[in-house]
Amino acid sequence: MTTLTTARGAAEQLAAQIPSAVPLTVAEPTPGAAPAAGASCVRAHFVGATSADLMVVADEVIADAIAAAGGDVSAAEILRPALEAAASNLGAGVLDTARVDVLGDAFGDADTEVFALVDATGTARAWFAMRVRAAAPAPAAPGHVDAASERSRMRVLHDVELVLTAEIGRTRLPMRQVLDLVPGTVLELDRSAGAPADVMVNGRLVARGEVVVIDEDYGIRISEIVATDGGH
Structure with a gap:
């Protein structure tokens, strides 16, 4: 590309x-x-x-x-x-x-x-x-990947902090309705009550889980890891 x-x-x-x-x-x-x-x-x-x-x-x-x-x-x-x-x-x-x-x-x-x-x-x-x-350089042909080099390259990223967000649902509204939002407005999302939340990293779905409460703060108990296109 x-x-x-x-x-x-x-x-x-x-x-x-x-x-x-x-x-x-x-x-x-x-x-x-x-x-x-x-x-x-x-x-x-x-x-x-x-x-x-x-x-x-x-x-x-x-x-x-x-x-x-x-x-x-x-x-x-x-x-x-x-x-x-x-x-x-x-x-x-x-x-x-x-x-x-x-x-x-x-x-x-x-x-x-x-x-x-x-x-x-x-x-x-x-x-x-x-x-x-x-x-990044093009990946080696199948069967010629240097696993040690790959691990070494990935280790550089181990301390990079990623922003994870939990999404319980979405909806779409025209701009005029967004501008008309007021306290008390109820928005219907595209997900049923009790359905697992999506865990996103930079907009990409990586896992799903149950919303829990931990010491008065919300948390996510992971129930499913979503495989990437690469199968990892």
Whole structure:
């Protein structure tokens, strides 16, 4: 898979998760139409088999979401789920803390893949860019894997902290209903009462378990490990 294909897939994942009042699709940028160097941008670094810098310029489309939050959240927090979705296209790894920064000349870097996120009229409403920092070497042919080397490489990652989240269910709402949420609103999720919760790492399902209470705090008792595509 080429860097361009990977970056476009990441852009499509991100576009689907941005809390925009209008649907966004991925398009090639029009020459000369990139955001200004002084534009506000949210950046995050992904470390994994493929390491990359992810950048999003989306102040216009997330303005309603920030307003609905009452100013208590930043653009980085609003865009975090979208960045996690984009990072999921890069394989296993860890997404660093997202931060708000000035775009500068990042979109002009020859190694950076840039995409416009456009509305139904083709107007660019937001931007996504990805710069690959490093890629892991291709795996050896079956039967020639050096197990000792593999364990040595993995040992480097043993102390990397991963963020695990427990998800009891999901629902989808149009933006107008999200903006109308008030204390006391009841949302119906897509899961029955008593069903196991999903345990996620960077948006990927790794296990399922039962919600328990431990000294007045919630916990998860793992009941099932979900096999990855690699069968590990």
